[in-house]
Amino acid sequence: xxxxxxxxxxxxxxxxxxxxxxxxxxxxxxxxxxxxxxxxxxxxxxxxxxxxxxxxxxxxxxxxxxxxxxxxxxxxxxxxxxxxxxxxxxxxxxxxxxxxxxxxxxxxxxxxxxxxxxxxxxxxxxxxxxxxxxxxxxxxxxxxxxxxxxxxxxxxxxxxxxxxxxxxxxxxxxxxxxxxxxxxxxxxxxxxxxxxxxxxxxxxxxxxxxxxxxxxxxxxxxxxxxxxxxxxxxxxxxxxxxxxxxxxxxxxxxxxxxxxxxxxxxxxxxxxxxxxxxxxxxxxxxxxxxxxxxxxxxxxxxxxxxxxxxxxxxxxxxxxxxxxxxxxxxxxxxxxxxxxxxxxxxxxxxxxxxxxxxxxxxxxxxxxxxxxxxxxxxxxxxxxxxxxxxxxxxxxxxxxxxxxxxxxxxxxxxxxxxxxxxxxxxxxxxxxxxxxxxxxxxxxxxxxxxxxxxxxxxxxxxxxxxxxxxxxxxxxxxx
Amino acid sequence: xxxxxxxxxxxxxxxxxxxxxxxxxxxxxxxxxxxxxxxxxxxxxxxxxxxxxxxxxxxxxxxxxxxxxxxxxxxxxxxxxxxxxxxxxxxxxxxxxxxxxxxxxxxxxxxxxxxxxxxxxxxxxxxxxxxxxxxxxxxxxxxxxxxxxxxxxxxxxxxxxxxxxxxxxxxxxxxxxxxxxxxxxxxxxxxxxxxxxxxxxxxxxxxxxxxxxxxxxxxxxxxxxxxxxxxxxxxxxxxxxxxxxxxxxxxxxxxxxxxxxxxxxxxxxxxxxxxxxxxxxxxxxxxxxxxxxxxxxxxxxxxxxxxxxxxxxxxxxxxxxxxxxxxxxxxxxxxxxxxxxxxxxxxxxxxxxxxxxxxxxxxxxxxxxxxxxxxxxxxxxxxxxxxxxxxxxxxxxxxxxxxxxxxxxxxxxxxxxxxxxxxxxxxxxxxxxxxxxxxxxxxxxxxxxxxxxxxxxxxxxxxxxxxxxxxxxxxxxxx
Numbered sequence: 001x002x003x004x005x006x007x008x009x010x011x012x013x014x015x016x017x018x019x020x021x022x023x024x025x026x027x028x029x030x031x032x033x034x035x036x037x038x039x040x041x042x043x044x045x046x047x048x049x050x051x052x053x054x055x056x057x058x059x060x061x062x063x064x065x066x067x068x069x070x071x072x073x074x075x076x077x078x079x080x081x082x083x084x085x086x087x088x089x090x091x092x093x094x095x096x097x098x099x100x101x102x103x104x105x106x107x108x109x110x111x112x113x114x115x116x117x118x119x120x121x122x123x124x125x126x127x128x129x130x131x132x133x134x135x136x137x138x139x140x141x142x143x144x145x146x147x148x149x150x151x152x153x154x155x156x157x158x159x160x161x162x163x164x165x166x167x168x169x170x171x172x173x174x175x176x177x178x179x180x181x182x183x184x185x186x187x188x189x190x191x192x193x194x195x196x197x198x199x200x201x202x203x204x205x206x207x208x209x210x211x212x213x214x215x216x217x218x219x220x221x222x223x224x225x226x227x228x229x230x231x232x233x234x235x236x237x238x239x240x241x242x243x244x245x246x247x248x249x250x251x252x253x254x255x256x257x258x259x260x261x262x263x264x265x266x267x268x269x270x271x272x273x274x275x276x277x278x279x280x281x282x283x284x285x286x287x288x289x290x291x292x293x294x295x296x297x298x299x300x301x302x303x304x305x306x307x308x309x310x311x312x313x314x315x316x317x318x319x320x321x322x323x324x325x326x327x328x329x330x331x332x333x334x335x336x337x338x339x340x341x342x343x344x345x346x347x348x349x350x351x352x353x354x355x356x357x358x359x360x361x362x363x364x365x366x367x368x369x370x371x372x373x374x375x376x377x378x379x380x381x382x383x384x385x386x387x388x389x390x391x392x393x394x395x396x397x398x399x400x401x402x403x404x405x406x407x408x409x410x411x412x413x414x415x416x417x418x419x420x421x422x423x424x425x426x427x428x429x430x431x432x433x434x435x436x437x438x439x440x441x442x443x444x445x446x447x448x449x450x451x452x453x454x455x456x457x458x459x460x461x462x463x464x465x466x467x468x469x470x471x472x473x474x475x476x477x478x479x
Numbered sequence: 480x481x482x483x484x485x486x487x488x489x490x491x492x493x494x495x496x497x498x499x500x501x502x503x504x505x506x507x508x509x510x511x512x513x514x515x516x517x518x519x520x521x522x523x524x525x526x527x528x529x530x531x532x533x534x535x536x537x538x539x540x541x542x543x544x545x546x547x548x549x550x551x552x553x554x555x556x557x558x559x560x561x562x563x564x565x566x567x568x569x570x571x572x573x574x575x576x577x578x579x580x581x582x583x584x585x586x587x588x589x590x591x592x593x594x595x596x597x598x599x600x601x602x603x604x605x606x607x608x609x610x611x612x613x614x615x616x617x618x619x620x621x622x623x624x625x626x627x628x629x630x631x632x633x634x635x636x637x638x639x640x641x642x643x644x645x646x647x648x649x650x651x652x653x654x655x656x657x658x659x660x661x662x663x664x665x666x667x668x669x670x671x672x673x674x675x676x677x678x679x680x681x682x683x684x685x686x687x688x689x690x691x692x693x694x695x696x697x698x699x700x701x702x703x704x705x706x707x708x709x710x711x712x713x714x715x716x717x718x719x720x721x722x723x724x725x726x727x728x729x730x731x732x733x734x735x736x737x738x739x740x741x742x743x744x745x746x747x748x749x750x751x752x753x754x755x756x757x758x759x760x761x762x763x764x765x766x767x768x769x770x771x772x773x774x775x776x777x778x779x780x781x782x783x784x785x786x787x788x789x790x791x792x793x794x795x796x797x798x799x800x801x802x803x804x805x806x807x808x809x810x811x812x813x814x815x816x817x818x819x820x821x822x823x824x825x826x827x828x829x830x831x832x833x834x835x836x837x838x839x840x841x842x843x844x845x846x847x848x849x850x851x852x853x854x855x856x857x858x859x860x861x862x863x864x865x866x867x868x869x870x871x872x873x874x875x876x877x878x879x880x881x882x883x884x885x886x887x888x889x890x891x892x893x894x895x896x897x898x899x900x901x902x903x904x905x906x907x908x909x910x911x912x913x914x915x916x917x918x919x920x921x922x923x924x925x926x927x928x929x930x931x932x933x934x935x936x937x938x939x940x941x942x943x944x945x946x947x948x949x950x951x952x953x954x955x956x957x958x
Contacts, residue, residue, distance in 0.1 A: 020850075064850040070649030074853065076779075083653045109828045114636050129628035137631050141624040145617045149608035152616050155806040157593050170549030174562045188667055191832040199703065204683070220829040224678065300555075327634040328836040349588045350699040353670040357807040371499070371543035374553065 019054050023062035026052070031071060031082055042072060042080040103423045103438060105216035111435045120467075122458045123426070123437030125215075125264070126327055127410065131383065131457055133367055133376040137326060140366035144359060151358045158345050160186025160331070160355035163365045168333055172317075177308045184335045185345060186355045190294055190320030191217065193332035194257070196344050196351075197290055197316060198225045201255060209247060209256040211239050213413070213442035213451070215264040215292075218257055227254075231444030234266060236404050238274035241281075248285040255288050261303050262295035265442050265453035266413040267406025269303040279306060282314055293319040297377055298384065298408040312336055321364055324377060329363050331356040384410055387456040394465055395454070398472065403451070412454040420475055422452045428474070432467040498533050502541035505531070510550060510561055521551060521559040582902045582917060584695035590914045599946075601937045602905070602916030604694075604743065605806055606889060610862065610936055612846055612855040616805055619845035623838060630837045637824050639665025639810070639834035643844045647812055651796075656787045663814045664824060665834045669773055669799030670696065672811035673736070675823050675830075676769055676795060677704045680734060688726060688735040690718055692892070692921035692930070694743040694771075697736055706733075710923030713742065715883050716750035723757060727764040734767050740782050741774035744921050744932035745892040746885025748782040758785055761793055772798040776856055777863065777887040791815055800843055803856060808842045810835040863889055866935040874933070877948055882930070891933040899954055901931045907953070911946040 030036045042048070042063065049056045063080050066072045073083045101107060112124040144151065159165070165184050172179050187193040202208065204226035210218050212231030222229050230251055232239040239258070247253065256278075260270040270278075282289055291306050296319060307317040312335055320332040334344060348355060355361075367373055391412055392402055399417040406412070416422055422438035429436050439448030458464075509515045521527070521542065528535045542559050545551045552562045580586060591603035623630065638644070644663050651658050666672040681687065683705035689697050691710030701708050709730055711718040718737070726732065735757075739749040749757075761768055770785050775798060786796040791814055799811040813823060827834060834840075846852055870891055871881055878896040885891070895901055901917035908915050918930030937943075 061850040064853050065848065067853055068646070068649075068848050068850075070651075070653035073653055106825050106828055109832065110637055110824075113634055113828070113833045126634065129632040132628065132632040134628045134631060138624045141620055141631075145620040145624065149611065149613045151807065152613060152620075153608040153611040153805045153807055155592055155605065155801070158589055167547065170547075172549075174549035174552055188671075189831055191830060192667075195830045217829060217832060220825075224826060224829045322634070326632045328630065328632055328838040330836050345589075346585050346699075347703060349585055349592070350696060350703045351670060351674040352668055353588065353696060354592045357809050359807040369544065369547050371540040371547075374543050374546050 019058050020061045036082050038082050040082050105220040105441045108437050108441050119433045120461055120464050121435045122454050122464050123435045127457050136367045136370050136372050140363045151362050156355040156357045158354055161361035164361045167368050179335055182338045185341050187332040188352055188356055189330040190332035193318040193334045196347050199347055200343050202227055207251045207253040209253045212444045213265055213448050216441040229444055236268050237271035241277045245281045248281050257290045259292050260305050261299055262409035265411055267409050267411045272304045275304040289315045291315055291317050295409050297324045300408055329360050331360050391456040391459040410455045410457045414452050416450050421449055425471055428471045429467055434467045498537050499540045515561050517561050519561050584699040584920045587916050587920050598912045599940055599943050600914045601933050601943050602914045606936050615846045615849055615851050619842045630841055635834040635836045637833055640840035643840045646847050658814055661817045664820050666811040667831055667835055668809040669811035672797040672813045675826050678826055679823050681706055686730045686732040688732045691923045692744050692927050695920040715747050717753035720756045724760045727760050736769045738771050739784050740778055741888035744890055746888050746890045751783045754783040768794045770794055770796050774888045776803045779887055808839055810839050870935040870938040889934045889936045893931050895929050900928055907950045908946055913946045
């Protein structure tokens with residue numbers, strides 16, 4: 001029943017009740033109270049304006065807004081009528097989160113994405129909004145509000161704006177990867193970039209390699225493609241190369257998906273030796289590698305990449321801007337062989353009708369090319385370094401220890417004290433409004449039951465530690 | 480080589496060259512001219528500021544912006560260095576459009592989406608930007624620039640903002656379709672809505688019914704799902720019911736995809752008798768129907784729908800805001816059985832990580848709930864009515880006649896004079912910078928070779944008619 005209030009709030013943020021709103025409230029109460037019933041005609045604009053001592057345009061505004069909610073309806077030349085649809089639909093509020101569903105990759109995504117504001121999310125995979133370049137975004141948005149109608153209203157081109165692609169190519173070039181324009185395309189998001197790649201390269205029944213542990217949504221996405229997922233144990237310098245080579249011989253996988261820099265969930269980065277051996281094995285067995293570079297900008301110094309020595313022959317570089325710029329201005333990219341870009345572009349047309357919108361790419365290009373972005377990144381790297389140190393100390397007091405301390409990014413992959421099950425801990429902490437990311441949602445082999453992935457940027461609130469302490473004590477006591 | 484100019488344009492639209500830009504131009508010319516070479520350190524901020532008689536902060540701004548292009552790079556505590564990546568990558572401009580590729584559904588999409596500004600697009604499927612509610616969008620964007628950081632930086636919830644879903648439910652209720660909140664979700668676009676539905680319901684090898692002719696991208700999308708596509712001949716009152724019933728008995732299709740109102744490409748609307756028979760046949764053969772309602776808001780009066788009598792039992796309602804509000808603020812919706820929404824939500828998490836962004840849904844909700852939107856629609860309906868009448872007259876002068884004159888929307892499905900092939904006409908017109916939509920890209924049976932789909936909102940330019948006339952004359956003469 002709060003529909004009118006709600007839409008009014010959108011239109012007139014932070015101001016007192018206007019005349020229009022008073023009229024809306026008046027008519028609404030007449031309809032709900034039964035003074036005006038379904039099918040009945042509303043007073044004419046002129047009459048009602050005279051009665052309420054307002055201008056006719058105020059009445060028109062009020063009637064239009066009520067019509068936008070469906071409560072009344074205009075009939076051409078005949079005035080406005082009550083529709084009879086003012087009864088609220090069966091259920092206008094969201095169902096409560098189902099805490100009891102299985103703790104699988106979707107559990108973590110749903111808990112973190114749909115959490116209310118009072119929920120703490122040390123298990124989520126992004127920075128708090130106030131860590132992002134908010135002022136630069138506001139400025140870019142004000143500029144956008146004054147720009148060409150086509151930026152505000154047209155579809156995007158099939159590969160996305162050249163301005164933003166040029167900025168990415170400049171970054172690639174500064175890393176030593178010279179890439180022509182026809183080898184890069186923009187997508188609706190990083191996840192959609194990977195989805196397009198999988199659609200383009202995989203068929204149901206193919207085998208795909210991932211790290212064990214790996215980003216949980218890689219598994220959810222690969223299951224949607226009905227492929228066989230094989231995990232390679234992950235070490236502090238990358239995947240276990242001996243296992244990697246033997247899986248390549250035995251299972252002939254089509255694809256390997258990884259984060260070379262600041263790996264999710266461990267925060268580890270690939271060593272140059274591992275990179276070299278992976279590339280050689282890939283060439284020998286005709287394996288394609290997807291290198292998701294989404295955490296690249298958190299690196300204090302560039303670490304080893306597969307795409308750079310490979311020159312985008314069999315390595316596909318992808319990433320997005322969600323972690324360092326905004327997750328609300330969604331856009332991803334793919335850089336790979338030019339003939340693959342052609343096929344991926346057709347797939348993006350078929351499944352999204354074009355690339356990311358001009359509005360999106362313009363906002364991103366404006367922030368990236370503004371002078372403040374590099375400073376923002378430096379500041380984030382500094383803050384993360386401090387937050388990481390604090391988190392390690394405070395978690396240690398609970399007997400929770402990191403597998404390694406990463407050189408950048410916001411993840412800490414931590415081991416619980418012996419005997420505790422992270423899935424059970426996560427389920428119980430959720431009841432106390434703390435969302436955690438338990439180890440096994442990241443593990444193909446389900447061998448990470450004693451691990452949790454923490455996000456150090458979401459670990460400053462004391463309540464996280466007190467809830468964890470309480471829940472761990474209850475679990476230890478077998479409650 | 481125009482990289483710097485380009486990014487500068489983004490940052491300082493429509494103003495004279497600033498001090499920062501002069502510094503950028505100076506350094507850039509030193510690097511390109513060889514006065515500063517790869518690896519060399521730039522002058523310190525203090526020195527360069529003194530030399531150029533500007534403030535140190537102006538120098539920092541210039542260095543930061545050059546760093547954003549990759550031309551120079553900061554090393555912590557050591558200053559800025561030339562990267563050596565100022566050589567342009569192999570090809571920084573887009574390849575020319577390939578006019579010679581097959582005239583298939585992708586041909587039309589690519590030509591229309593990637594066309595330069597000087598290209599006329601009577602074959603495209605959207606309104607010109609200046610027909611859209613641009614002022615309302617600008618206002619909503621200015622409001623958004625002042626809103627919470629979380630709207631600007633966070634991911635969207637898994638089903639999309641409740642504010643926008645409520646507005647849609649109010650519209651549904653005003654049409655007589657009462658839908659609870661758990662039966663609607665928002666998606667990244669209308670195309671993505673259909674893609675999610677197909678992923679959820681179809682397996683490779685399934686049979687899917689479409690109208691013949693139908694929106695060409697339905698075919699492109701269905702091919703990506705590797706299903707068998709069967710076309711049902713379309714009549715001025717909907718699909719041919721006798722054929723529809725017989726295909727249902729023989730081929731046991733899983734899904735039928737259609738536009739009931741203002742069908743693409745013909746502009747026809749379903750009659751109540753056809754709606755009734757389709758629904759009965761669907762129930763008898765356990766067929767699911769996707770009703771793409773994307774042109775709904777162009778209707779002068781509500782026509783027959785399948786979803787309304789069915790009550791979302793076996794009919795899935797979907798649509799978007801791209802045709803009437805903005806194609807740059809992309810968002811679609813799906814309304815269907817609640818248990819399907821659950822599955823579709825998981826699929827959207829796996830393939831897009833959440834629903835449309837808070838920025839997107841906030842902009843749409845603000846425009847939709849503002850008082851001016853209904854007026855905008857009325858005005859568009861009026862303009863289209865006039866444009867349609869003009870187009871019919873002017874095309875008649877060329878011997879091009881509509882299959883029917885639609886009651887709304889922007890499409891005109893037209894027959895060419897006997898003996899002319901619309902694919903050949905489209906290919907030749909493209910060389911004269913006119914993008915057309917030839918009949919067979921819409922036709923599963925390839926039986927629409929004498930048809931073209933026109934968009935009356937893109938038919939006001941005299942050049943369209945003169946190019947058409949010239950090309951038709953050349954084709955008739957066998958040139």
